[in-house]
Amino acid sequence: MDPHETIWREPAVRAAIATGHYGAIVRAVRLARHLTLAEVSERCNYSPSTLSRLERGRQPLADVRVLRALAQALAIPAPLLGLSDTAAGAGHRPALGTRVANNPASEQENDPMRRRTALTGATGLAGIMVLGGTPGAAATAPPLDALEHALLLGPGAGVPIGHGRLVDELRTARALFDLGRYGEVAVRVPQLLAHGVATREDSRADGIAATNVLLSHTYALTSQLMVKLGNDQLAWTSADRAVSTAEAGGDLLAHAAARRVWAIALRRAGHTDTAQQLVVDTAAGLARELDPHPAYLKTYTSLLSTAAYTAAVDGDRDTAGTLISEATDAATRRALAPGLSTTGGEALSVQLYRISMARVLGDFGTAVELAKRVDPAEIATPEARARYWSDVARALHQWRKFPACYQALLAAERAAPDEVRYRKPIQQITTSLLRNPSTATMPGLREYAQRTSPAVLDDRR
Known part of the structure; x- marks a missing residue:
């Protein structure tokens, strides 16, 4: 090249x-x-x-x-x-994409075992068809030692790399996260933080605030990564750093994004009331900027969706319904904003939140029905696509639709293998399927577990 x-x-x-x-x-x-x-x-x-x-x-x-x-x-x-x-x-x-119904034939469908497995999943999902997964590298523990050190003891020595290169490095880390490559992001972030701190220290007064904004986005990304890897302590720590650096940077959108990840950390620690109040207050503050700055609607929609999901986790159906309806309205307003480029991504994101909310409220059948209305191919990133299928798998497992649940796991693996390698709820489903006599012999299950959860198999020996 x-x-x-x-x-x-x-x-x-x-x-x-x-x-x-x-x-x-x-x-x-x-x-x-x-x-x-x-x-x-x-x-x-x-x-x-x-x-x-x-x-x-x-x-x-x-x-x-x-x-x-x-x-x-x-x-x-x-x-x-x-x-x-x-x-x-x-x-x-x-990787072959996962489709909704009417899938064109592929060479993989000619494999009898995969074809039987896919058809079993289709009956459980009543039309959501999933092909078998492809073998991948065996799961390994996420590389967290350096990242934990960077968060708890400081990022260590770094070199100033300038604002422009720092932007590029952050974009690369975000792109890898969106691809669902969590292990690679965990490797990159410690150096990114070290370079960010060194760049801030080397900046003149007018550049310090801008570097703090980039550091805030890096810490927010780190908090999201820690949620994926199931480390709530580091999710909390990095969210706290995201808020403090956003405040130092003085950027409204960075501050809103940081408070959102902080609310997620609070919710995961059991402080649902505080989390909901925090994100609702943040959305209300941002709402004052919506007319002159329609692009803020994207962040505003995310805040409302997060607040709705938090209310659902707390079992508050009415509040959850009100907030998700407001999020839908905000997404629609953004799509209709004159001169604003949009692909309908916010509206689709709200739909994905509705699936998650139905699941945590115990409405497993509703969650699956909502999932049928989404074409996974329209979901923009592998990470979001894998998250969608993980939600479907969790709903189906709780609904005791085990063959279809397994198919959803394969689809999540196909979209982003790290989503099923590192996420604890998915590991728990894999363990459950292996230990259930009625599902342990499903074609390909042990091979799937070997790729994604070898420790589960080791525990059974």
């Missing part, structure tokens, strides 16, 4: 290349080149709908002719798509 071409240094492109998934690479490069699906369609003679399916993993991207056409259309170096001048390379095959 041409090292002078700036797109190869963009965090989203670098993160996509790191996955080895061809569809993700094609999408990241297309967006970096500011090309629409229609424009690429004209270059390679494939329809925009086909290109969309290929990018999102809804259709296998394995045909050498298609790969070569895309490489030429987007000026992607052949090796990045597993190609050479003579033959297609081995490379990673892109």
Whole structure:
């Protein structure tokens, strides 16, 4: 690749290349080149709908002719798509996306064991079809020693890297989180924090506030990561740092985002009343900025959704319903805001919160019915897609729909393997399925457990 071409240094492109998934690479490069699906369609003679399916993993991207056409259309170096001048390379095959009903046939469906398993899951979900998972690396403990040291004892020695590079490094870490690569984020964050502190100390007075804002976003991301990894102590600690650095930075949106992760940490510690009050007050303060700053609606919607879920956790159906309705209204207002670019992501995010709320309220059938109304392929990031399937799996498990629950676990693994490797509720479901005589012999379950929860198998020996 041409090292002078700036797109190869963009965090989203670098993160996509790191996955080895061809569809993700094609999408990241297309967006970096500011090309629409229609424009690429004209270059390679494939329809925009086909290109969309290929990018999102809804259709296998394995045909050498298609790969070569895309490489030429987007000026992607052949090796990045597993190609050479003579033959297609081995490379990673892109993960097949999970679809809702009417799935086109794939070579994986020709495997009898996977086909039987998928059909079993479909009957439980009444139309939500999930293909079997693909083998991945065995689960390992998340690398938390350096991160724990950075949070509890200080980030250690770092070097000033300048505001611009700090922005790039933070974007890369966020992109990896959105890809569901939690272990990699945990490795990056200690150095990112060290560089951030060193950059702040090296900054002039007018640059200190801006660096504090970046540090706040880094601590907020760290708190979200700790929630994923089930470490509530470090989630609490990093959320507290996010709030303090946001206050020092004086940025309203950074402060709102930090208070949101702080509320989540409070909720997980059992302080649901305080958490709800905190996030509602933050939303009310932000609401005063909504008219002159319609882009703030995204953060406002997230705050209301978090408050609604917190009320649901506390069993307060009425408050939860009122708040999620307000979140829906805010998402709609953002979609209708003149001149504001939106893909409907906030409205979809609110729908995902509704599924979570139904589950924690014990309405498992409702949660599954709500899930059927969502096309997982429309969920923007692998992390959110895996979270959706994790919620579906948890609802189905509590509803005792075990075969369909297993299929949802496979779908979560396909979207983001770290989601099922590290999240404690998912590990508990895997343990339950293995210990239940009626489910322990489900085709592929032990192999799935070996990939994602080897300690569970070790405990059973």
